[in-house]
Amino acid sequence: MADRALNRRVFLAGSAAAAGGVALAATPALARAATPRIPDVDIPQAARNDPSEATLAEAVVLMRRGKLTATELTEAYLERIERYDAVYQAYAEVTGDSALAAARRADRGQGPRGVLRGIPLCVKDNYFTDGVPTRCNSLVFEDFVPDEDATAVARLRAAGGIVLGKGQMGPLATTRATAPNGTVTTVNAWTPDDPSVDPGGSSTGPACAVAARLASSSIGTQTGGSIVLPSNQQNLTGLKPTMGRVSLHGVIPLSFTRDHAGPLARDAMDAAIMLQVMAGPDSRDPRTLGLPDVPDLIGAATPVAAKGAVRMRRATKIGVPADFLATRQELRSAFLDRLDAIPGITLVDVTYPDDWNLLTGTFNAARLAERTEPFRHWLRADPTRFGVSLLSWLQGLMLSGDEWITAQRAKNHLLREVLDGVLNRCDVLLQTGPVPFDILGLPEIAFPIGFDGDGVPVGAILGGQPYEEDRLLEVAAAYQAVTDWHTRRPADPETNRSRLMAAPARPRLSAEEAAATSA
Amino acid sequence: MSEVQPPTQEELDAFVRTRLKLAGFDLTLLPEKADPATGVPTRSQVLASLRAFVASTPGAISGWTPPAPTPAYAQQASPPLLYPSVTEAWTGKAGE
Numbered sequence: 042m043a044d045r046a047l048n049r050r051v052f053l054a055g056s057a058a059a060a061g062g063v064a065l066a067a068t069p070a071l072a073r074a075a076t077p078r079i080p081d082v083d084i085p086q087a088a089r090n091d092p093s094e095a096t097l098a099e100a101v102v103l104m105r106r107g108k109l110t111a112t113e114l115t116e117a118y119l120e121r122i123e124r125y126d127a128v129y130q131a132y133a134e135v136t137g138d139s140a141l142a143a144a145r146r147a148d149r150g151q152g153p154r155g156v157l158r159g160i161p162l163c164v165k166d167n168y169f170t171d172g173v174p175t176r177c178n179s180l181v182f183e184d185f186v187p188d189e190d191a192t193a194v195a196r197l198r199a200a201g202g203i204v205l206g207k208g209q210m211g212p213l214a215t216t217r218a219t220a221p222n223g224t225v226t227t228v229n230a231w232t233p234d235d236p237s238v239d240p241g242g243s244s245t246g247p248a249c250a251v252a253a254r255l256a257s258s259s260i261g262t263q264t265g266g267s268i269v270l271p272s273n274q275q276n277l278t279g280l281k282p283t284m285g286r287v288s289l290h291g292v293i294p295l296s297f298t299r300d301h302a303g304p305l306a307r308d309a310m311d312a313a314i315m316l317q318v319m320a321g322p323d324s325r326d327p328r329t330l331g332l333p334d335v336p337d338l339i340g341a342a343t344p345v346a347a348k349g350a351v352r353m354r355r356a357t358k359i360g361v362p363a364d365f366l367a368t369r370q371e372l373r374s375a376f377l378d379r380l381d382a383i384p385g386i387t388l389v390d391v392t393y394p395d396d397w398n399l400l401t402g403t404f405n406a407a408r409l410a411e412r413t414e415p416f417r418h419w420l421r422a423d424p425t426r427f428g429v430s431l432l433s434w435l436q437g438l439m440l441s442g443d444e445w446i447t448a449q450r451a452k453n454h455l456l457r458e459v460l461d462g463v464l465n466r467c468d469v470l471l472q473t474g475p476v477p478f479d480i481l482g483l484p485e486i487a488f489p490i491g492f493d494g495d496g497v498p499v500g501a502i503l504g505g506q507p508y509e510e511d512r513l514l515e516v517a518a519a520y521q522a523v524t525d526w527h528t529r530r531p532a533d534p535e536t537n538r539s540r541l542m543a544a545p546a547r548p549r550l551s552a553e554e555a556a557a558t559s560a
Numbered sequence: 561m562s563e564v565q566p567p568t569q570e571e572l573d574a575f576v577r578t579r580l581k582l583a584g585f586d587l588t589l590l591p592e593k594a595d596p597a598t599g600v601p602t603r604s605q606v607l608a609s610l611r612a613f614v615a616s617t618p619g620a621i622s623g624w625t626p627p628a629p630t631p632a633y634a635q636q637a638s639p640p641l642l643y644p645s646v647t648e649a650w651t652g653k654a655g656e
Contacts, residue, residue, distance in 0.1 A: 435610055
């Protein structure tokens with residue numbers, strides 16, 4: 042296909058340049074391409090009335106038109122955090138004073154002048170943030186205050202983004218957000234009175250912050266579904282890019298071969314804007330070097346129409362495995378029918394290879410050795426600091442080197458089964474779960490497609506070819522142009538004292554449950 | 561090849577304890593009774609969990625080989641890759 046061939050040419054050209062002695066960018070900021078521009082999206086009345094209702098793109102347009110200031114937007118979020126976060130517990134740390142100072146500088150025309158100028162963001166607490174505690178929600182990092190930003194955070198700030206605070210997370214990026222001892226903290230923004238409802242993890246706080254209108258957008262990490270699952274559970278659009286698209290420098294590791302950084306956003310456009318800013322080569326993360334250029338993600342997330350009807354930007358075959366949403370037949374049918382009605386989309390039934398369950402199930406355990414190695418110091422010094430999360434770190438000690446190598450061999454085998462088999466029959470693939478594409482480092486997007494009988498959001502996960510985040514965004518944007526699931530917002534929680542006193546006790550995960558559900 | 565009998569619980573226990581010790585992990589740093597303050601598993605919880613893990617997972621992984629007519633060809637098949645998607649770009653295969 043033409044665009045894929047182009048990717049290869051870009052790669053080869055890049056290789057030639059590197060071989061010719063062209064220096065790689067020494068700092069993240071220098072690696073940036075032309076400044077992206079956000080299109081003039083329509084502004085709904087709700088966003089005009091209350092800036093916390095605005096998507097990131099809508100807020101940028103309102104500011105561009107002089108209808109909103111960075112200070113007003115930041116204050117709106119801080120007021121909501123003050124009022125509601127005792128219930129949600131989306132934030133581990135709120136940096137209100139520095140956020141307001143940055144917003145005021147932006148309004149005075151000072152500071153970074155990038156595409157995110159004046160936009161308040163929530164950052165998962167496993168990204169280094171200069172001078173701000175980065176605890177990864179674990180006693181292991183209880184006193185850790187980095188002296189630099191992670192590359193992804195530095196790029197967001199360089200584009201004008203304002204860090205509103207650090208998002209609560211599963212301890213060490215493992216489960217839904219709990220205290221280190223397993224007691225549930227962050228709730229699903231759609232069911233704030235019922236902490237037993239799964240909010241998705243481990244980027245639970247960043248998801249809740251965006252869903253509950255406590256931030257414009259957020260960034261999380263994913264090793265075993267930690268961006269797409271909380272996005273699905275809380276009605277968001279989450280984008281886990283291809284391995285290497287976003288630098289992992291300054292992200293506390295869970296698995297060196299499977300960690301990914303990406304946005305949790307209100308819709309496809311917002312996810313595209315965030316990823317466009319975060320992505321690109323970084324000399325401090327060799328996984329990001331020598332890859333195809335980041336495509337025009339904002340363009341990909343801009344819906345196109347012909348004669349008033351939304352159509353696909355490019356003809357796209359979507360693979361549908363039999364087990365996709367198999368337990369929710371009504372939602373499955375409605376979703377697939379809606380997709381199928383978009384001109385340019387063709388649905389294709391696909392089947393998995395025979396060894397799919399083995400290579401994406403049992404072999405998922407191979408990642409555990411990778412979390413053990415960088416944490417040996419603390420395992421030896423004081424394992425109680427791992428709290429409820431300890432077991433999976435010790436499981437990693439029980440795998441031998443030859444077994445780990447076998448798992449890497451199996452990855453290559455699985456990759457060929459996916460690229461030469463399943464994805465040979467389609468451009469993108471609906472997923473039953475996130476793990477197969479996590480193992481392979483292939484991109485995935487999550488987006489809302491409805492609600493279950495209890496009012497909890499349900500989403501789809503779509504996987505793509507290497508470096509084709511743009512294709513995923515095209516599908517999500519077209520679907521969102523003909524549906525309104527992504528525009529639904531949860532009601533604000535009750536905050537009166539008697540209601541809070543009557544709230545059910547927060548459940549607690551056992552060590553065995555934490556190991557079984559760990560990313 | 562002769563059929564190897566699966567390890568007994570005692571053998572699994574000895575393996576787990578030895579492996580922990582070789583890795584410098586001091587089991588006695590963990591509580592003997594549940595500690596709600598930290599939520600950390602007890603010594604017996606750790607041993608039971610690791611025995612179950614060792615009995616099920618490593619063998620399932622090491623029992624797999626890529627499909628090939630003989631072991632000599634299996635050695636050549638699917639070379640181990642750390643970063644499959646990144647390797648696609650580095651080998652120029654991405655997007656072919």
